[in-house]
Amino acid sequence: MGFDRLIAKIKETGNPSVVGLDPKLDYVPEFLQKKYRDEDGCSLQAAARAIFAFNKAIIDEICDIVPAIKPQAAYYEMYGWNGMKALEDTIRYAKVRGMFVITDGKRNDIGATMQAYTAAHLGSVMVGENELEPFGADALTVNGYLGSDGINPLLDACKTRDKGIFVLVKTSNPSSGELQDQLMDGVPLYARMGDLCEKWGADTIGEYGYSAVGAVVGATYPAQLRELRERLPHTFFLVPGYGAQGGGAEGVAGAFDANGLGGIVNSSRAIMCAYQKEGCDPRDFAKAARREAIRMRDDITGFVKIK
Amino acid sequence: MGFDRLIAKIKETGNPSVVGLDPKLDYVPEFLQKKYRDEDGCSLQAAARAIFAFNKAIIDEICDIVPAIKPQAAYYEMYGWNGMKALEDTIRYAKVRGMFVITDGKRNDIGATMQAYTAAHLGSVMVGENELEPFGADALTVNGYLGSDGINPLLDACKTRDKGIFVLVKTSNPSSGELQDQLMDGVPLYARMGDLCEKWGADTIGEYGYSAVGAVVGATYPAQLRELRERLPHTFFLVPGYGAQGGGAEGVAGAFDANGLGGIVNSSRAIMCAYQKEGCDPRDFAKAARREAIRMRDDITGFVKIK
Numbered sequence: 001m002g003f004d005r006l007i008a009k010i011k012e013t014g015n016p017s018v019v020g021l022d023p024k025l026d027y028v029p030e031f032l033q034k035k036y037r038d039e040d041g042c043s044l045q046a047a048a049r050a051i052f053a054f055n056k057a058i059i060d061e062i063c064d065i066v067p068a069i070k071p072q073a074a075y076y077e078m079y080g081w082n083g084m085k086a087l088e089d090t091i092r093y094a095k096v097r098g099m100f101v102i103t104d105g106k107r108n109d110i111g112a113t114m115q116a117y118t119a120a121h122l123g124s125v126m127v128g129e130n131e132l133e134p135f136g137a138d139a140l141t142v143n144g145y146l147g148s149d150g151i152n153p154l155l156d157a158c159k160t161r162d163k164g165i166f167v168l169v170k171t172s173n174p175s176s177g178e179l180q181d182q183l184m185d186g187v188p189l190y191a192r193m194g195d196l197c198e199k200w201g202a203d204t205i206g207e208y209g210y211s212a213v214g215a216v217v218g219a220t221y222p223a224q225l226r227e228l229r230e231r232l233p234h235t236f237f238l239v240p241g242y243g244a245q246g247g248g249a250e251g252v253a254g255a256f257d258a259n260g261l262g263g264i265v266n267s268s269r270a271i272m273c274a275y276q277k278e279g280c281d282p283r284d285f286a287k288a289a290r291r292e293a294i295r296m297r298d299d300i301t302g303f304v305k306i307k
Numbered sequence: 308m309g310f311d312r313l314i315a316k317i318k319e320t321g322n323p324s325v326v327g328l329d330p331k332l333d334y335v336p337e338f339l340q341k342k343y344r345d346e347d348g349c350s351l352q353a354a355a356r357a358i359f360a361f362n363k364a365i366i367d368e369i370c371d372i373v374p375a376i377k378p379q380a381a382y383y384e385m386y387g388w389n390g391m392k393a394l395e396d397t398i399r400y401a402k403v404r405g406m407f408v409i410t411d412g413k414r415n416d417i418g419a420t421m422q423a424y425t426a427a428h429l430g431s432v433m434v435g436e437n438e439l440e441p442f443g444a445d446a447l448t449v450n451g452y453l454g455s456d457g458i459n460p461l462l463d464a465c466k467t468r469d470k471g472i473f474v475l476v477k478t479s480n481p482s483s484g485e486l487q488d489q490l491m492d493g494v495p496l497y498a499r500m501g502d503l504c505e506k507w508g509a510d511t512i513g514e515y516g517y518s519a520v521g522a523v524v525g526a527t528y529p530a531q532l533r534e535l536r537e538r539l540p541h542t543f544f545l546v547p548g549y550g551a552q553g554g555g556a557e558g559v560a561g562a563f564d565a566n567g568l569g570g571i572v573n574s575s576r577a578i579m580c581a582y583q584k585e586g587c588d589p590r591d592f593a594k595a596a597r598r599e600a601i602r603m604r605d606d607i608t609g610f611v612k613i614k
Contacts, residue, residue: 022420043437144452145451
């Protein structure tokens, strides 16, 4: 309950970071793309198979030192149903290798439709007599603009299946303030959304004091990160925007509590494309990803001491 | 440009309504479910194939009298990649039958990730030398909580590929007011989001005066619907919540301008499940859907005169 499984993995690995698997085809080394083009032609299937092979090799190299992966659904959807198969395969494989999986889908809807998203990503569906898990992630990012009707359907899965959600609160992008920073009775919208996270999560709090309803708070806004850490004591943070988007390790330290818990920091491109930055043999892309994952871990744990 | 294609279809059919294809497996008649279970076992593939067969039969019966369908992505995702294949197949088939397709995905993200969603649903991807259209809808529903960074990547597709988007403004659910009705400098969040739609769409206005950036405004809030119609003169409305959620035809009339244009009203369950309500032979489910689509058209056009 309440991200206990994720927190246990963070403590075990001594690493409060998550590797974002957002595999644009450009990120996949050409030798791997070519292998599947040769087999399947210039098709969506070839792209999707190359992406899964890329992810699988990275998962193999990082699963002992990184607690979680965060596949971004958009980069799978862009290859159609073949891409969605690569997402399913990636999630299944990461779980076999013992990793916690956060699907970054930012899904949102209401009532029965939100139940359908819950079943898709965190739950199961019945077909005849069989209960089947379509995607089977451990957690899902969601958008709370529709209010409680969009979140309540997820809470059942949090309670009965030990899953978690991350609600967008203060996002890492430059224009996040257009709406999120606007004041409502003197309180910015992002803090209102944060307060709702505390409310939605109230009866899912686990042994580390965090609920199953987490929040997405960008590394690019360190002051808000610190403010929200104080305001939302039971809300676990998923922190995007480290590295490529400009957030530094010192800034993200504000996401964490006195025990060095309460948050997990994402890096995607820097890890997936480490082989390009290093200029190493592209065949060593997964080992380069591991080296970058270690560098990131050491960077963050220079400021965050996990007790 | 600017929903001209959709508006032309509405004028041609004399029908400002859209059929929501949200095919819960329970909605699919048992004889059809069984057919595919017998072929594929109790699998996600069997569910997905039954759903596509159900959709296809309904599309065949309504394509001459209804301008558009709106498949809800959640009900396809819940059957995994097989379900996403049924979504692709449904979109392709509806387009072959001449219908306008709005994928209801409420997608949202920023920058390159939003570009990936745009490519997935409204655009194309390159694999080797081939340009491929993954889902190929005409329009997509999106969530604007992240601000302009989440919307700008879509505008290119609106301009260069004659596509459209619908931004969630005031949703039909009971809890939509928790955030959307809260005042920012005296203006409710939903109206702020609406104002942004006018801004985002400003250089995509088509011959009927509407931009390619539409808004989702629920039928369950007729006063806000009327208020927003005045406030947002260039924003085309997608109106959910008619029928099952309690919005009536008189209330939705506020979505339309003096020419009977400016909006399209959705109905999902009442049409898909018309055979259950009628108590007719389940094998006639598609004909029952047609009868209900005609009843809805006549109900709405009793209050909305298209000129």
